[in-house]
Amino acid sequence: MSFVISIRNLSKTYSMGEQLVRALQSVSLDIGHGEFVSVIGPSGSGKSTLMHILGCLDRPSNGTYLLDGQDVSRLSDDEISRVRNRKIGFVFQGFNLLSRTSALENVELPLLYDSETRLTAAERRRAAMEALHTVGLQGRERHHPNQLSGGQQQRVAIARALMTRPSILLADEPTGNLDSQTSVDVMELFQRLNRERNLTIVLITHEHDVAAYGSRIIVFKDGRITSDEINDKRKATVTGSV
Amino acid sequence: MRRLERSLMQAVAALKKNKLQTALTMIGMTIGVATVLTMIALGRGAQGAISDQIRSAGMNLIVVTAGNYQAPRERLPDDAIEPSAWHPSREEGHLIKTLLHAEDDPMAVHDHPLASQRLGDSEAGLGAAATLTLSDAQEIRKIPAVQYVSPGVHMNAHIEGSSVRWFTRLHGDDVAQPSIRRAWVFPHGRYFNEREAEASEQVVVLGSVVSEKLFGSADPVGKTVKLWHQPFKVVGVIASGSWILQPEAGDDQFDAIYVPVTTVQRLLNLSKLNDITITTKSTGDVTRVVHAIADLLRRRHRINPKMPDDFTVSSQARKALASGGLRPEVAAAVVGNVSGLEKVTLDQLGKTLDRASQTMTALLISIAAVSLLVGGIGIMNVMMLSVTERTREIGILRAVGATARDVLSQFLLEAMGLSIVGGLLGIACGVVTSLLVTQLLHWSIDLSPIAVLVSFAISAAVGIFFGYYPARQAAKALPIESLRFES
Numbered sequence: 001m002s003f004v005i006s007i008r009n010l011s012k013t014y015s016m017g018e019q020l021v022r023a024l025q026s027v028s029l030d031i032g033h034g035e036f037v038s039v040i041g042p043s044g045s046g047k048s049t050l051m052h053i054l055g056c057l058d059r060p061s062n063g064t065y066l067l068d069g070q071d072v073s074r075l076s077d078d079e080i081s082r083v084r085n086r087k088i089g090f091v092f093q094g095f096n097l098l099s100r101t102s103a104l105e106n107v108e109l110p111l112l113y114d115s116e117t118r119l120t121a122a123e124r125r126r127a128a129m130e131a132l133h134t135v136g137l138q139g140r141e142r143h144h145p146n147q148l149s150g151g152q153q154q155r156v157a158i159a160r161a162l163m164t165r166p167s168i169l170l171a172d173e174p175t176g177n178l179d180s181q182t183s184v185d186v187m188e189l190f191q192r193l194n195r196e197r198n199l200t201i202v203l204i205t206h207e208h209d210v211a212a213y214g215s216r217i218i219v220f221k222d223g224r225i226t227s228d229e230i231n232d233k234r235k236a237t238v239t240g241s242v
Numbered sequence: 243m244r245r246l247e248r249s250l251m252q253a254v255a256a257l258k259k260n261k262l263q264t265a266l267t268m269i270g271m272t273i274g275v276a277t278v279l280t281m282i283a284l285g286r287g288a289q290g291a292i293s294d295q296i297r298s299a300g301m302n303l304i305v306v307t308a309g310n311y312q313a314p315r316e317r318l319p320d321d322a323i324e325p326s327a328w329h330p331s332r333e334e335g336h337l338i339k340t341l342l343h344a345e346d347d348p349m350a351v352h353d354h355p356l357a358s359q360r361l362g363d364s365e366a367g368l369g370a371a372a373t374l375t376l377s378d379a380q381e382i383r384k385i386p387a388v389q390y391v392s393p394g395v396h397m398n399a400h401i402e403g404s405s406v407r408w409f410t411r412l413h414g415d416d417v418a419q420p421s422i423r424r425a426w427v428f429p430h431g432r433y434f435n436e437r438e439a440e441a442s443e444q445v446v447v448l449g450s451v452v453s454e455k456l457f458g459s460a461d462p463v464g465k466t467v468k469l470w471h472q473p474f475k476v477v478g479v480i481a482s483g484s485w486i487l488q489p490e491a492g493d494d495q496f497d498a499i500y501v502p503v504t505t506v507q508r509l510l511n512l513s514k515l516n517d518i519t520i521t522t523k524s525t526g527d528v529t530r531v532v533h534a535i536a537d538l539l540r541r542r543h544r545i546n547p548k549m550p551d552d553f554t555v556s557s558q559a560r561k562a563l564a565s566g567g568l569r570p571e572v573a574a575a576v577v578g579n580v581s582g583l584e585k586v587t588l589d590q591l592g593k594t595l596d597r598a599s600q601t602m603t604a605l606l607i608s609i610a611a612v613s614l615l616v617g618g619i620g621i622m623n624v625m626m627l628s629v630t631e632r633t634r635e636i637g638i639l640r641a642v643g644a645t646a647r648d649v650l651s652q653f654l655l656e657a658m659g660l661s662i663v664g665g666l667l668g669i670a671c672g673v674v675t676s677l678l679v680t681q682l683l684h685w686s687i688d689l690s691p692i693a694v695l696v697s698f699a700i701s702a703a704v705g706i707f708f709g710y711y712p713a714r715q716a717a718k719a720l721p722i723e724s725l726r727f728e729s
Binding site: 052055056057058059077078081082084085086090092096097098100101105109110112113114115118160164 | 244248252255259260634635637638639640641642643644645646647648720721722725
């Protein structure tokens with residue numbers, strides 16, 4: 001079985017003033033195609049750091065990271081930018097949408113920097129519309145982030161993450177800023193994407209409720225994996241569609 | 243090409259989106275350029291105005307000097323005593339040496355030519371021929387467009403205070419003299435008045451250098467000094483009202499004393515003048531008045547049409563100065579400030595004006611430098627703030643796959659757009675402000691294309707650099723660092 005993500009002995013060390021913080025201590029992990037992995041752990045356990053490294057937003061201090069069999073730690077900045085664009089969809093806790101920019105334009109953004117497919121403006125627009133439909137935001141295309149609710153903003157972010165049909169969707173506490181009902185909606189959306197598109201998802205959370213949506217649960221503590229199990233009591237989607 | 247197109251699109255979109263920031267940055271840019279432009283325009287205008295004033299101060303000045311050094315030799319007047327014709331014998335020479343009397347005492351018995359006689363020397367050249375009289379001056383006064391007329395007799399004289407004696411320049415002048423010399427001020431007293439001149443009273447006005455030599459810093463008004471051993475009452479002190487002319491020992495205006503010309507003529511028993519200084523009401527009248535004076539004097543002096551003038555009318559002595567090795571503007575200033583070249587120490591005035599001109603240039607450069615600095619700092623602040631505030635945005639762009647170059651070209655284009663549009667607006671504002679200042683305050687301005695270009699170029703460079711630099715920092719950093727940035 002070929003893995004989407006394969007990391008070996010990954011470490012990350014920060015210096016906070018005079019103190020060295022070992023955020024990740026020699027972590028090894030394989031994630032296969034179509035898996036929905038929940039990473040759970042208390043804050044400061046290093047799970048966010050792992051996520052940033054997986055998303056190529058940060059670089060590891062040591063170890064190797066193979067994404068689709070490609071060693072990302074050896075790539076140049078431009079190549080990593082392309083990897084971020086083509087292979088990774090990232091959903092943040094704080095949404096990270098461009099303010100004063102419509103939902104549609106936010107969603108289009110990754111296509112703008114996609115130097116391979118070279119879509120025309122009209123094609124980009126159509127693709128963005130489609131993505132917004134997928135996440136259930138038809139009719140909100142022209143709204144700016146400050147005119148949307150938290151749940152809606154997170155859906156825009158998810159639509160944006162899906163635009164370049166990435167190999168993997170990374171979600172960093174995606175429900176952290178949402179109320180419980182909206183959280184359920186968003187989690188069900190993830191689950192549907194995982195099921196219908198066979199999209200590989202890695203999700204970070206500190207809530208067991210949220211982690212329970214995953215097919216595999218990894219527990220993190222003090223920069224190490226303490227448990228890695230298949231979740232057989234997976235939360236079922238209540239409805240067939242969102 | 244595609245990147246440029248995309249970046250341009252993104253830049254335009256970003257500028258539209260961030261309307262407030264765009265407006266603020268542009269205003270910063272505009273104000274920066276406008277300030278620099280206006281300051282330079284005003285500075286250059288002031289410099290120009292000062293040199294114009296210096297130049298024009300004497301442009302309406304006409305000086306009629308007795309004699310005509312360009313004409314062939316005149317016939318000697320019957321009463322003239324030629325210095326070359328007077329050869330004292332050995333005994334006489336000895337006598338002169340032993341007695342050694344002051345020739346400036348009109349009551350003394352002289353056995354050599356008196357000042358008054360020397361005034362009649364036809365041999366002495368420019369300014370020393372005895373052809374002009376007070377009634378000539380009276381007639382010139384009647385020519386239309388003539389503003390002031392001042393008949394003058396000039397010589398050197400000893401002036402005696404209570405204990406000090408000072409050898410200085412004596413001007414027998416008209417009451418109009420202060421109006422002609424516009425740069426005079428009176429720290430003490432006044433100029434002699436019409437009544438005193440009419441009655442040829444023994445009053446004297448001291449130049450500030452003379453006053454200093456005789457009385458120190460004390461107020462000499464009302465004190466008595468002696469001239470040709472005669473008592474004269476001091477009525478005032480003259481000082482320079484302009485920083486261009488600083489009183490110095492040996493100069494012609496302030497190391498000098500002024501006495502009514504009538505008094506000089508009465509005491510020295512003179513009837514002739516050295517020169518007549520005339521100003522016209524406007525500079526445009528000068529040529530016409532010069533011709534009118536020449537016609538009038540030829541008629542009054544009954545000069546045969548075939549004969550040359552026995553006087554010289556000069557409205558500007560530029561030709562004489564051109565060969566003097568002075569810079570043109572300095573030469574022009576000298577011409578403007580002196581009524582007769584023979585009366586001034588050119589070197590001294592030239593040096594003073596040179597210094598003044600250098601000071602002015604330095605001042606202008608510092609004004610330009612300071613306003614460029616201030617404008618530049620303003621632009622820098624606004625640019626850095628607005629770009630730094632968008633660090634998170636840069637992080638987002640990087641996270642969705644923008645390369646560092648993508649981000650940089652977008653921000654560079656934004657900064658360029660802002661700087662160029664803001665700069666052009668700044669030029670427009672600066673020009674309008676400058677024009678308003680001239681219109682409303684009547685200050686002179688000088689909009690130089692180079693100043694416009696330089697202020698625009700420097701402001702744009704500052705704007706582009708400080709729009710680019712923080713963006714570069716953010717683009718080069720790891721995306722997560724930009725995303726974590728709290729503005």
